[in-house]
Amino acid sequence: MAIIDRYDGLLIDIDGVVRVGDEFLPDARDAITELEARGLPYAFVTNSPRLTPAEHAEELRAGGVPVPDGGVVTAAETLISFILDLTGAGIGAVVVGTDSFRRQVAEAGIEEVALDRWEDATAVMVSGHDRFDYGELKAAAMAARAGAVLAATGSDPTMPMPDGHWPGTGSILAAIETASGAQATVTGKPFPAIFEAGLEAIGRPGKVAMIGDRSDTDVAGAQAVGLDGILVSRPESASAQPGVEGVDPDHRIGSLLDLFS
Ligand SMILES: [Mg+2]
Numbered sequence: 001m002a003i004i005d006r007y008d009g010l011l012i013d014i015d016g017v018v019r020v021g022d023e024f025l026p027d028a029r030d031a032i033t034e035l036e037a038r039g040l041p042y043a044f045v046t047n048s049p050r051l052t053p054a055e056h057a058e059e060l061r062a063g064g065v066p067v068p069d070g071g072v073v074t075a076a077e078t079l080i081s082f083i084l085d086l087t088g089a090g091i092g093a094v095v096v097g098t099d100s101f102r103r104q105v106a107e108a109g110i111e112e113v114a115l116d117r118w119e120d121a122t123a124v125m126v127s128g129h130d131r132f133d134y135g136e137l138k139a140a141a142m143a144a145r146a147g148a149v150l151a152a153t154g155s156d157p158t159m160p161m162p163d164g165h166w167p168g169t170g171s172i173l174a175a176i177e178t179a180s181g182a183q184a185t186v187t188g189k190p191f192p193a194i195f196e197a198g199l200e201a202i203g204r205p206g207k208v209a210m211i212g213d214r215s216d217t218d219v220a221g222a223q224a225v226g227l228d229g230i231l232v233s234r235p236e237s238a239s240a241q242p243g244v245e246g247v248d249p250d251h252r253i254g255s256l257l258d259l260f261s
Pocket residue numbers: 013014015016017212213214
């Protein structure tokens with residue numbers, strides 16, 4: 001029995017599974033095209049805060065990957081919901097992240113405070129970006145130390161790129177936690193909020209698996225909320241993640257096409 005025949009729906013990680021950096025993996029593109037042809041409900045679930053869900057969908061489609069309507073769920077959305085549930089709209093936050101992330105925060109009714117006005121922040125919202133600097137670290141850490149809620153899209157220390165592991169949100173968050181003495185709430189994988197949002201996106205069919213390239217976030221997080229976890233590891237890849245002790249994926253595959261065999 002093919003792996004795919006065991007499931008009524010799939011949640012699929014993007015980075016390291018469908019794409020590495022800007023490069024789409026041809027196997028993944030073919031496999032997802034086949035999923036679409038079979039009518040199996042699926043959605044992409046990503047901790048990547050780089051783009052809005054609509055921008056992610058556009059980028060995937062431009063790479064030849066079919067995306068259902070509403071078929072991308074991001075950790076930025078779950079982080080914004082978490083902060084709004086806790087504090088309500090109209091609050092001020094120190095925001096660390098890409099322009100796209102900051103735009104999403106602003107559109108949700110959360111005001112970004114200037115870095116030198118960190119005293120006005122009731123939240124510190126953290127998401128990885130490649131221009132992180134000392135001024136952001138200082139404002140985020142001082143606000144969190146003074147009692148602002150500290151929350152982040154992810155805790156992955158690295159992200160897979162064609163030339164190896166680049167520092168991820170977790171590395172930036174670790175600097176802020178170290179400097180502030182505060183501990184963040186994380187809303188992305190492996191924590192439950194984002195899996196719940198993914199299940200909602202595919203209409204909660206019967207048996208669902210999460211497919212990802214990290215056993216500590218994708219597989220362990222899925223299993224903790226009662227889903228199966230499928231680990232993709234491409235042995236030839238510089239981005240291949242080592243297994244994690246105590247995590248036992250329900251299936252291990254080398255390519256998304258292995259789902260059909
Ligand atoms: Mg990944």
